[in-house]
Amino acid sequence: MTDTSATTAPREAPGEAATGPLPAGHPRIPAARTGVVLLNLGTPDGTGYFPMRRYLSEFLSDRRVIDYSPLFWQPLLQGVILSRRPFKSGHAYATIWNKERDESPLKTVTRSQAERLAARLEARAPGLVVDWAMRYGNPSTDSVLDRLVGEGCRRLVLMALYPQYAAPTTATAYDKAFDALKQMRWQPAVRTMGPYHDHPTYIRLLADSVRSHLAGLDWEPERLVMSYHGVPKRFLIEGDPYHCHCQKTTRLVREALGWAPERVMTVFQSRFGPEEWLQPYLDKTLESLPGEGVRKVAVISPAFATDCLETLEEIAIAGKESFLASGGEAFAYIPCLNDSDGHIDLLEELALTELGGWI
Numbered sequence: 001m002t003d004t005s006a007t008t009a010p011r012e013a014p015g016e017a018a019t020g021p022l023p024a025g026h027p028r029i030p031a032a033r034t035g036v037v038l039l040n041l042g043t044p045d046g047t048g049y050f051p052m053r054r055y056l057s058e059f060l061s062d063r064r065v066i067d068y069s070p071l072f073w074q075p076l077l078q079g080v081i082l083s084r085r086p087f088k089s090g091h092a093y094a095t096i097w098n099k100e101r102d103e104s105p106l107k108t109v110t111r112s113q114a115e116r117l118a119a120r121l122e123a124r125a126p127g128l129v130v131d132w133a134m135r136y137g138n139p140s141t142d143s144v145l146d147r148l149v150g151e152g153c154r155r156l157v158l159m160a161l162y163p164q165y166a167a168p169t170t171a172t173a174y175d176k177a178f179d180a181l182k183q184m185r186w187q188p189a190v191r192t193m194g195p196y197h198d199h200p201t202y203i204r205l206l207a208d209s210v211r212s213h214l215a216g217l218d219w220e221p222e223r224l225v226m227s228y229h230g231v232p233k234r235f236l237i238e239g240d241p242y243h244c245h246c247q248k249t250t251r252l253v254r255e256a257l258g259w260a261p262e263r264v265m266t267v268f269q270s271r272f273g274p275e276e277w278l279q280p281y282l283d284k285t286l287e288s289l290p291g292e293g294v295r296k297v298a299v300i301s302p303a304f305a306t307d308c309l310e311t312l313e314e315i316a317i318a319g320k321e322s323f324l325a326s327g328g329e330a331f332a333y334i335p336c337l338n339d340s341d342g343h344i345d346l347l348e349e350l351a352l353t354e355l356g357g358w359i
Contacts, residue, residue, distance in 0.1 A: 030152025034358050035129040035188075036121065036351050037144060038114050039160045039173040040306060042136030043104040047094045052086035059136045064172035066273075089309075096312040106308040107134075110161075112339040113306070113347065120348045125359040129153060135173050142180035155189045157354040159347070161305035163202060164245035165195035166231055191354050197245040198252055201349055205342045206249075206302055207256035213334045214298060221298040221332065223263060223289065226250045228303040229310060230268035230277040243278055249302050269301075270310050286319050290327030297323065300334040305343070307336045 044055035060066055060077055098108050110132050118130035129151065133144035148156065160173040174192050181187050196202050214221065228246045236243045246266055254264040269282035282299075289297060299319060301311045316333040323331050337343035 030150070031127075032154040033127055033129055033152045034125070034155040034157075034355070035131065035148045035153035036117070036157045036159065036355070037148070037177075038110060038117070038130075038132040038347075039141065039158060039177070040106060040110045040132065040134055041169065041173075041308070042134040043107045043308075044090075044093065044137055046102075047090040047097055049086045049090065052090040052093070053082050055137050056085055056089060057082055062136075062168070062172055064175065065168045092313045093309060095317060096309060104308070105312060106306050109306045109338050110134075113161075113344065116339055116344045117347050117351065120344065121351060121355075124352075125355075128359060135176050141173075141176045142183075145177060145180045146184075149184060149186070149188055153188055155191075155358050157191045157193065157351060157358075159193040159351065159354070162303065163195060163199075163305065164197040164228065164242055164249060164303055165240075166229075166242035166245075167235065167240050168231055169229070170195065193350060193354050195241075195245055196346075196350060197249045199346070199350070201346045203249070203252045203256055205337055205340075205346060206253045206300070208342065209334055209337065210253070210257060210298070210300060213332065217298075217330075217332055219296055219330050221330070222294045222296045223265060223298075224254075224257075224259070225265055225267055225282070225285065225297055225299045226253065227267050227269050227282045227299055227301045227315060228278075229301075230271045230281070232273075233276045233278055236278065246303065253302070269314060282315070282319065283322060286323040286328075287326045289323070295328050296330040297328065298332040298334055301336065304336050306338055311336060 042055065042059065045051040057077070060081070061074070063070075066073055066077075093104065096105055097103075098105055101108055114130050114132035121128050121130055129148060131144050131148060133139050133141040135141060145156070158174060158177050160170045162169040162173070165171075177190075177192075181190065210224065226246075226249070228242075231240065231242055246268075250264060250266045254261065257264075265280075265285070267280050267282045267285045268278040271277040271281060286297070289295075299315050301315060304311055311333070320331040320333065337346070
């Protein structure tokens, strides 16, 4: 047998490099690992004009979000819209900004979710990697995937944190990941997590969150308003299941609470542009409810896994002001599941399902 000790590289420890002999001069090959990546919407790097403009330009240039012809849309976006909107959006972000870390709450909480999930999964599968990335802004999806693959991840589970599937959220998160994978010489095996809008644990957590929050109030809400991010109505006509997923989540939470149908309602927020979006609209609903005799409401936003601008500013601040100014008497915002113990339990359960056969 030929002695190969003089022509092979030494073995390296698992998790650092591939075990087994390598020819002299061969590039280092990290040991094969499995990774889990939490994917969230995105965040600007700051509240000033230029960070906001970069973020909004990337967000509003996504054809999954705004599918108008670029020949029409881009001149309008880069001209009129982005000359004004960064100031308005920057002001809104400033009202919720995490000044201690100089970042948005979405970034703070998503990082915490990933760190806490990592501790859970690494206890089950030593060497498994958990990370997080943003569809828009930083840390970017391509930079995170490139680093993980460089560290030896040959299998990746991508978890878009959107309970209800929608093309402008779930699909575009995975689109961005696939764009990064297309540039790789050595692609990992990939699994993408689907929607979990009717997952029993998710429904139970939402119902428990409602009960827990309302137990701390000295008044009883006359209506629970379940607000979901909006999409153009034509998306539903064209086959996007988002509207149906939202309605099912609302129904299942109401049933878990044991409440009558008229006490819970589904609305949609954050519309953009002149065309019709899914209705009823959150802002119009909050303005009209007091006139209908509903003067005490609680609002929850099940479409978001993490509190963000759309919940902390649009609902908890602007929505409350609008409701009270319209004659409302009491308003409560029920936070997202965020990095609560129960939510980490759910993320662990979802991750383990996708990791089946891999760990």
